[in-house]
Amino acid sequence: MNPTMSRYSTAEIEAKWQEAWAKAQTFKAVRDESKPKYYVLEMFPYPSGKLHIGHVRNYTMGDVIARYKISTGHNVLHPMGFDAFGMPAENAAMAIGGHPKEWTYSNIDTMVEQMKPLGLSLDWSRMFATCDPEYYGQQQALFLDFLEHDLVYRKNAVVNWDPVDMTVLANEQVEGGRGWRSGALVERRELTQWFFKISDYSEELLDALDTLENWPAKVRLMQENWIGKSRGLEFSFDRTDDGDPITVYTTRPDTLMGASFVGISPDHPISKELEADNPELAGFLTECRKGGTTEEAIETAEKLGYDTGIRVKHPLDPNWELPVWIANFILMDYGTGAIFACPAHDQRDLDFCRKYDLPVIDTFFDLDNPKPVETEAFVPPKEQKVKWINHFAGLDEATGQEAIDVTIDFAEQAGWGKGVTKFRLRDWGLSRQRYWGCPIPVVHCESCGVVPEKKENLPIELPDDVSFDKPGNPLDRHPTWRDCACPSCGAPAKRETDTMDTFVDSSWYFARFTAPRAETPTSMEDAEYWMNVDQYIGGIEHAILHLLYSRFFARAMHICGHLPEKSKEPFDALFTQGMVTHAIFKNAERTDENGRAIYHYPAEVEERDGGVFVKKTGERIEVIPSAKMSKSKNNVVDPVEIIKSYGADTARWFVLSDSPPERDVEWTASGAEAAYKHLARVHRISSDIAGAQDGPQGADEELLREMHKAIRDVTLGIESFGFNASIAKLYAFTNTLAKSKAGAAAKREAALVLAQLMSPMTPHLSEEIWSMLGGEGLLIDAPWPEADEAMLVESTVTLPIQINGKRRAEISVPKDMPKEEVEKLVLAHEAVTSRLEGAQPKKLIVVPGRIVNVVL
């Protein structure tokens, strides 16, 4: 079909109303103390250059909320910007030439072009990109303030090192332990890096989670686990030689009598000390350092161990000696970098001990099934009672948690250990050895050391004349950019060439939107008025890092006087929408010249003969089902075509219907046309009503009752992020209106309300209908309709009768019929009497207004 042939001409209608909103400056956010403010924000996009359907879904959700809040009398702030620094721009420069800056800004232009036709209620005057010097200069100012307030420091940390390209790799650039370009085996290597002191706020960030009532419980739980508060015992093992004692941290001190060996991290000072004059051990450590830095890589790597030959004494028995092993699964970052292993009650320790033939000693048994551990560690929940064997504090039957508490007290009293609280959360490493990021504004001076840049010299801008023809950081090899004067002594000095993690950019943009052109990071007046974000909307993939970093940043900004106290938790409500997923089409017949997989766009492939093939070449495709849309996997769907053929309202309606906002959706293109047909139908019905003469009014009340129910249900849907439910109700109400025999005046009223109820989803069509039916002014300025309670009251209700939990019949009764009368009716019902055969029911349950259950 050809939509442009229809009377519902989307191109014309949508352009017309977008112009009307622009002219009226409807979406320009201006401080107005007379109205309640409402700040709605969707997570801003990375400018990949292509708006994808996931963006459309995300922004439409925000837009529904924003428009609804405008209609309910709020002063709405709804801004948009771009998270514009990051690796893809550098990769593009390497792959196709050009400059990251040009690539990024041209992508931004393209995406804005693609976004504008959607008719989003955005205040475009506030737009910025994080790569604008105006933005990152303020970020540098924030960094200097953080430095001054002791929130930033330097220390060593491990990175992925590509020994062939001689460069640091991102985790994403390590594939199967090898560098993605060179194919070389990646090593872990230490570099001096900048860190934010987020771990100083572990306790606070954890405790404050309880105040975030309007956040999804799953996000709070994920953050809680990530912060990872634990209480355990710290104590030292004395060595049998004259070396320093080895301090360990354990969360299961109760299993100390089952200790098999003491394990230390390959990065432990003792490992490093021994490495110097033990070539075999050095070789082992080199082996341990192979592979990437991710927790996943480390946890799933083969468990390796090396006996150092060092022996330590058990704290409870001076005659008991334990060997000290280096084990590759022990992280230097957590606890003290040293543990004692209890193989009977930890599967990983058990596997390790079986592999290296170390002893396995049971410390407790299952109450019902006491038997020694063989190949499977006995790890009951900490709340479960177990039978203790030879417990040093005299426990017999007790839970793990009780035993832990007793043991900590015992050790503290005996003086050989102390209970300590630790957090899994590590400090936030922000240094990146890359060009396309915010330069860290410090200077290295031979005599003064590391010196902060002066604020008046900000922004420290990135140089434009750089090349990407070889790996590594172009800032490092730039001929002059590093040269500067020491801000402290004035002598020639060198700039820091590390740039900031892009998570820094996205950790305060929400605050900057309240005063995007201010000459300080924020303006207190504006922050006081607009903060906090009343509704934040974004992907669940950001549940931990982005949201936790932002929470830390808000606290740090408050400390430095850039945000008010109330903004320490900057997002009052959070909604995590599901991802739009799509199958990945991987070429099954060939790879590219570097041996890497080739991925095809959905439009490039076809399904036939029970398989999927590349249209042009006929090559076979391996279909990897349902994965997050990702530029590198080419499984992105382009919404621009849908907007072109069917209009923005159809695209908006379509992405909201049919699927609950929080759930992932597998994208299918069928259905867009159906959405268009429905909107065209609404348009047609409305114009028929607009042209109709007033007639008989017999069925008015029925229509108006349905209208008030629709108001109630659609409103409830919007307020609870049940947009799909709202849309289902709108379908039903449209059918009611189409079939209604009501008079013209009632139908006109109903159609105006229908237009209003649809307006958050389909704003252009709604304005069109509003004006067609003679609504006053712009619909966006009209107040949201309110449901009349009197019209919602139902006089009768249908009660299903269950017999033994199965529905057998139903009765229709007055809504407020007393329980006793309902019981009488039920017991007299043929379906019940025929089954009771004169006997009394065992039980009769009447849930008023709901259901009746007869138990025979």
Next chain:
RNA sequence: GCCCGCGUGGUGGAAUGGUAGACACAGGAGACUUAAAAUCUCCAGGCCCGAAGGGGUCGUGCCGGUUCGAGUCCGGCCGCGGGUACCA
């Protein structure tokens, strides 16, 4: 590996512990039309019985539990997805 989710007809999905499948898509039948498109009306979870109205039975990934009653709550599996600190 670890943490967090999700799993319902051919498809997307609906269902404060209370009639499973609302509302749609795809499909089928019909009306209108010279014909098609568009539009409108009706049907539709599987199986069984009945000419039909209707009735029976199974059914929400699998196994078990709590409850008068479980898609929903609890325990254990399986599968898929997200995160895992340098993708954003």
